Amino acid sequence: MTAIDPRAVRQLDEARRLYEAGQLDQAAAIFAAVAADEQAADRDQAAAGLAVVAERMAEILLEEGEPGEAADLLLEALGVPGVAESARLRVLLGIAHLELACAEFAGAVEAGPDTDTAALAIELLARTLPLRGRDGDAETVWRYGLDHEDGALAAQVRQRLDRP
Incomplete structure (x- = not known):
């Protein structure tokens, strides 16, 4: 049986609180740190939390017309163990790349x-x-x-x- 690390539980609770307060960068940082910690018992839970936060952040960036930043964020999140399996993040990455492609095609026409x-x-x-x-x-x-x-x-x- 795996022991529950009260410190990790507090970190995840804090990350959830930050997410709910709209402080997505800070929430993502905590989730990413716990997900990357090979000794953390709550690694999978942190990876799931990171996937949710990264999805929201990418959606906001795409809405704001920042597909390059969205793609960078998604690639970073997908590099975290446990997050790489997130099909939704991969779809959002594809959308970001489509937006980037449209910008490049338009730039080529304008040139x-x-x-x-x-x-x-x-x-x-x-x-x-x-x-x-x-x-x-x-x-x-x-x-x-x-x-x-x-x-x-x-x-x-x-x-x-x-x-x-």
């Missing part, structure tokens, strides 16, 4: 690259946006490409749009 690259970036952006529930934005991107003043670019975008 005014060669016609082939611009058409590819327009297609990738327009096809990725609906994955984030942004169908209207995708339509705007397609329209931008189709109506582009560079006829060669517009033609390539039209070909890409017509592909299955």
Whole structure:
């Protein structure tokens, strides 16, 4: 039978209190420290707590338009033993990467690259946006490409749009 460490119980109680008070960074730090302690009897419980806190923090960062910070936070949390199995955190990491991809595709279009690259970036952006529930934005991107003043670019975008 594993002995209960009253210090770890107090730490987890404090982490829960901090989470409920909205002090997510501090709660995450405590949960992470206990989860990383190989001697802690409550390691699994701390990992579960860290997963909950990391999920909330990542959601906030994504809502605030900070997908890079969300991805960094999620990767750090997923590196903690016991948290790596969290499917929800992996989905959020994928969402953060989709948001980052959209930003990169948009940046590539704005940079005014060669016609082939611009058409590819327009297609990738327009096809990725609906994955984030942004169908209207995708339509705007397609329209931008189709109506582009560079006829060669517009033609390539039209070909890409017509592909299955």
